[in-house]
Amino acid sequence: MRTQVVIIGGGPSGLLLSQLLHVHGIDSVVLERKTKDYVLGRIRAGVLEQGFVQLMEEAGVAGRLHAEGHCHDGTLVSYGEEIFRIDFAALTGKPVVVYGQTEVTRDLYAAREAADGEVVFNVDDVSIHDADTNAPHVTYSVDGQSQRIDADFVAGCDGFHGVSRKTIPLDVRTEYEKIYPFGWLGILSETPPVNDELIYATSERGFALCSMRNENLSRYYIQCSMSDNPHDWTDEAFWDELRRRIPREFVEKLVTGPSIEKSIAPLRSFVTEPMRWGRLFLCGDAAHIVPPTGAKGLNTAASDVHYLLHGLRDFYENDSEAGIDGYSERALDRVWRAQRFSWWFSSLMHRYPEQSEFDLKIQQTEFNFLRNNQSAQKAMAENYVGLPY
Ligand code: RFL
Ligand code: PHB
Numbered sequence: 172m173r174t175q176v177v178i179i180g181g182g183p184s185g186l187l188l189s190q191l192l193h194v195h196g197i198d199s200v201v202l203e204r205k206t207k208d209y210v211l212g213r214i215r216a217g218v219l220e221q222g223f224v225q226l227m228e229e230a231g232v233a234g235r236l237h238a239e240g241h242c243h244d245g246t247l248v249s250y251g252e253e254i255f256r257i258d259f260a261a262l263t264g265k266p267v268v269v270y271g272q273t274e275v276t277r278d279l280y281a282a283r284e285a286a287d288g289e290v291v292f293n294v295d296d297v298s299i300h301d302a303d304t305n306a307p308h309v310t311y312s313v314d315g316q317s318q319r320i321d322a323d324f325v326a327g328c329d330g331f332h333g334v335s336r337k338t339i340p341l342d343v344r345t346e347y348e349k350i351y352p353f354g355w356l357g358i359l360s361e362t363p364p365v366n367d368e369l370i371y372a373t374s375e376r377g378f379a380l381c382s383m384r385n386e387n388l389s390r391y392y393i394q395c396s397m398s399d400n401p402h403d404w405t406d407e408a409f410w411d412e413l414r415r416r417i418p419r420e421f422v423e424k425l426v427t428g429p430s431i432e433k434s435i436a437p438l439r440s441f442v443t444e445p446m447r448w449g450r451l452f453l454c455g456d457a458a459h460i461v462p463p464t465g466a467k468g469l470n471t472a473a474s475d476v477h478y479l480l481h482g483l484r485d486f487y488e489n490d491s492e493a494g495i496d497g498y499s500e501r502a503l504d505r506v507w508r509a510q511r512f513s514w515w516f517s518s519l520m521h522r523y524p525e526q527s528e529f530d531l532k533i534q535q536t537e538f539n540f541l542r543n544n545q546s547a548q549k550a551m552a553e554n555y556v557g558l559p560y
Contacts, residue, residue, distance in 0.1 A: 174200045174289075176483065177309045177322040179297055180329030181210060181290055183272060184455030184472040186279035188326055190230040191480045193286055197487055200320055201290040202297055202311055204329070207280060214359055214432050216272040217382050217390060218243075218369070218466035220557030221265050223473040227275070232282045239385070240270035246555070248542075249372040249418050250535070255542045256368075262545075262552035269369075271384045272469055299325050299338045303449035323450065323486075324495075326479065328472075330456040331441070339448040351438035351462060351517065352524050353377070356395040358409055358430040364389045365417075365425045371464070372417045373538075377522040378464075379416035392463075394521055401433045409433070438462035440514055442506060445499040452479050452498060459506050461513035464520055470557055471509045475502045477560050505558060512554040 176192060178185045181203030189199045203210065219240070227233040244260035259266055283290055294311040301307045308321045327335020336344070355378075364383035372379045377394035384390060393412050395404075410427045417425075441460040446453045455472030478501045482494030519537055523530070541547045 172200070172318070172320045174198045174320060174322050175487070176200075176324045176326055177202065177307075177320050178326045178328055179299070179309070179335055180204075180327070180333055180455075180457065181207075181280075181292070182328065182330055182455070183276050183279065183469055184457075184476055185326065185328030186276060186283060186290075187226060187230060187473065188328060188454060188476045188479065189288060189290075190232060190279055190282050190286075191226065191476065192483065193283075193288055194230055195480070195484055195488075197483060199288070199326075200322075201283070201288070202294045202309070203290060203292050204294055204297070206292050207290075211273055211277055211280075214271070214273065214357070214390070214434070216463075216466065216469040217269055217384060218470075219268045219270055219275070220470045220473075221267075222477070222557050222560050223470050224268055226473050226477060227278070230279070230282065232278045235274065235278055236268065236270050239274070240268040241385075242266040242268055243368050246368050247366065247370040248538075249370060250538045251374050252418050253538070253542065254418050257548050257552050257555070259552045259556050262549045263556050265556040267466075267556055269383060275469075297329075297334050299327075299335065299451060302338060302451035305450065307450045324483065325451045327451055327453045327457045328455055331460055333457050335451065335453055335457050336443055338451060339443075339453075343445075343448055345444050347440075347442045347444075349440040349514070351440075351521070352397070353394050353521060354397045354399070354435045354437050355380075355392040355463060356399065356401060356404060356409065356435050357390065357392045357433070358406070359384070359432040360389050360391070360428045360430050361387055362389050362426045362428040363387055365421050370417060370421065371516075371520055373520045373522070374416040375522070376412070376415050378520045379413050381413075381417065381421070395435060397435070397437060399435060401435050404433065406430050406433075436463065438464075438517065440510055442503070442510060444503060446475070446502050447495070447499040452482075452495070454479055458502075459510070461509055462517040464517040465509070465513035465555065467509040467513050471506055474505050474560050478502045505560070508554075508558055516551075
């Protein structure tokens, strides 16, 4: 088989890239290790930047997002009983849109199917060959049969645990990593959200986030130990702990119910450089991970897709390699800014195991500075709604 771009990974990065390439007349094949149901069963991101929404529009898949997504003009931030609002609309003129990653992925799969786009599920043993030449190919097996696809380019959209990043030789790549000494225990429940905007809360007992998917579907997280097991957390224990971490006025409004999903996510900051090796380009979690506090993971994956799309269009439409040559540098510039923001917001909002009295005072002072200083709020809002591409 032959195609122009082989895309490894059928998560949001791979599907968005595939659909955008299709809109611009470039063929691709997506290879996904799991089944579609498995990919759609992963509960992840919920907050989209305008840049993401614009890419969904360009891809021709923004109908349901516009109908069912909710624009949020601000967010609440609390420290114990102290609470204030960051007004994104007043500070930046832009909102964010709450629309789950599951729905984004569902819309993209529907569009790929409607366009007869090729997505191969259940692939095993994916291996990238000759990426440092102009004629790369990918081998894989499906149902025990070995297959080969020849292509002009390979897009590595296969997440943090994929094969693409590892294909780049160790002497070519540099990895930067920070592991946080805690995780997030998240639940989904069919209850109305406690507030119509998100609440990022911190307290003596640690971080909590009140988020949502729609009017009757809430997403809540609490900071937990990475040694915790989600099965040991009863729903009651989760709700009790959440109540201890959010301001009293919201404790009174909180509607609880059975969880329909419960899982623990680690917090990690990670970047690999460069994001390109010959004809192989890394996009999204394959190249970088942020702690979820700033809601930047999926959004940064989307900016990578944007830069790569422009590079590939430049190649096919203008016979120019300038765009693909500049891809890694342009993507990494924005990636590091998202890393900085995610690290800063995570550091502000979590309790650390060996935090000294000095560290706590600094955290409290940082919080007060953000609450009282318009410039600090503007910087926060600009990063949260998304820096320009
Ligand atoms: P994904 O989603 O991991 O998809 C990669 C796909 O590649 C497949 N794969 C392979 N396929 C073929 N061969 C192989 N060898 C393969 N190895 C892997 C996998 O099965 C999978 O389908 O990466 P992608 O597409 O780059 O998307 C990244 C996002 O999923 C991620 O950044 C976000 O979910 C992060 N994130 C958030 N991002 C936001 O922008 N806003 C948020 O509000 C937000 N909240 C979150 C989050 C991530 C979380 N978790 C669970 C880490 C909240 C949480 C709790
Ligand atoms: C979510 O709704 O899952 C969510 C929202 C904001 C974040 C992280 C996760 O910062």
